[in-house]
Amino acid sequence: MHKQRLVKPDGRSLILYSRTPLAGDLVAPSPNTSPLSANAHLRWHPLRGEWVAYASHRQHRTFLPPAQYNPLAETKDDGHPTELPAAAWDVAVFENLFPTLLETAHDPPDLIVPARPAGGACEVVVFTRDSETTLGKLPLWHLDLLFEAWADRYAELGARADVEYVFAFENRGVEVGVTLPHPHGQIYAYPFVPPVPARELHQQGEYHAAHGRGLLEDLFAQEIRENRRLLYLGSHALALVPVCARYSYEVWVAPLRPAASAADLSCDERRDMAKALKTVLLKFDGLWDRPFPYIMVFHQAPTDGQPHPEAHLHIEFYPAYRMRDRLKYLAGSEIGAGVFTADTLPEEKAAELQAIEVDLG
């Protein structure tokens, strides 16, 4: 993997990842040229015991840009620079123009609850130069390189003193609020360990202390033995509809070995993760022969300076639909009580996805 780091005219960073070397004289474009004036703060929610992020400059962010303007396309010679240069990069990462978390956040307001600057980082991960393709259609070598880029961001952001958790995710489809079809994800680098991974790590920590093995390691061994909900099983990675899926078509992708993060994957593990991921994505898009909307998230070890023998990297997919043309609404029980109510069984949904044949190319 080749990597080139550039700085945009407004000070934001741009990192280009590629399989082949890039020209040495690249210039980082930006639709924005003045220095960012963004600021953001966190407020403590005493009743829930969690931080809430406020970035009020974001309400004026670009929304539904005209079809001819795609900020993630390569810059053409038309006087409208995008976020990316024309070059042979394969994956690109740049700092979000409208960040919710930013290293330079400052001067939180004086409130009746604790407040602090919303430090950290918000990055955009452009999966490919091709606006017309999808993540699942990318060749395996490209997905492998994307995992290398995710690993690189985990290591680099995680090494920052102000970052305790590196969270990579993709929101896909208008059903989850995404209007830009160019394949891309995001990375939020939080200055604290967020509640959902914190809860999972707590559960994993208790299990690890009691059994000396990983919770997911043992759960996956049982899933493999039972072999009812598996979608992919390679030498190093698997994909499955978990027995306790909260969403219809919920899928997890993970290395078999409890690798703590993307940065902890061996080359062989990364390649098998690419195969597992591609299998899932092609099954999703093949299910109804249309792009399948979802939220995809990485849960991995915090970068808080503590040892995390309990952590086990896994990717979770939360699909938007519970069946064809029927959205799953998160309503009273899910949002207000935290109890997911499913009207389909994981075994039924696994069977639907198992039936979709895919060609990994």
Added chain:
Amino acid sequence: MHKQRLVKPDGRSLILYSRTPLAGDLVAPSPNTSPLSANAHLRWHPLRGEWVAYASHRQHRTFLPPAQYNPLAETKDDGHPTELPAAAWDVAVFENLFPTLLETAHDPPDLIVPARPAGGACEVVVFTRDSETTLGKLPLWHLDLLFEAWADRYAELGARADVEYVFAFENRGVEVGVTLPHPHGQIYAYPFVPPVPARELHQQGEYHAAHGRGLLEDLFAQEIRENRRLLYLGSHALALVPVCARYSYEVWVAPLRPAASAADLSCDERRDMAKALKTVLLKFDGLWDRPFPYIMVFHQAPTDGQPHPEAHLHIEFYPAYRMRDRLKYLAGSEIGAGVFTADTLPEEKAAELQAIEVDLG
């Protein structure tokens, strides 16, 4: 308040609440006549440490019924019984025809994670006989009676040995998945304390142990002193956009005294809660002169047989829109990390709602 309990032909219960006495010879109708064959189970999610409910019979439930058929209207003499009789009831509660939780749940499957019957109850709370009105338009005496009905359900369901938490809520609007416009809410009686209230009670418990006072009691005192985000302040209840609002237009309604539940409210407190609630609802609907979609939930003391001096009844509203015509999508950060990102400030949203004048009638 008058209360009459009836049994439907399929065995489900119907309770009618009214300000004036009802006729003694009422018969409970039902669109369904055969005994319910519903079943449901819970699976333990070891990674999140929570129960997930599976009720696969629900996928075949009525969806978008024809306009002429409203199961919550009073039954007419047209051969199509609804869920409710024609009578002078004001509020009605009946067992959901498609329950996610039910007292007779049995025989959970044998799985690689713990499973148990999805005991408990799912009830529908019909707020009024009038299909054309809204909750906020109901007169104060009617809202007061509704609070009495909520209190009655809390007491009765909570007294059951299999019920540890009584959760009243309203999902309102197609934006949150509701297609039946007749004003109604629901009650889920869970056989465990759900994760969201459990987390809040944990926070409240730690505060109470440290300070000997309630967390919300003290937070409300500070909110009243600061007086920036209040929407209603009466002798016994208040409504406000909390300083740590996660949603745009998020509002809490609560008694000033830390009453543990709806059943713990005095008559005066109930009347003031009705005023606070009506104020909020009219402000919401007045904001853009259209019905304002939201999820409304009651957080109150568990009914698990333990003392809960830390509990303080409060109603939380989670609105669907973050600004006019812009839905708030819960995406990667909110769903996958548990970190809410707001692009508006609670103070701005409170000011917008404060500016809406309301007439309590």
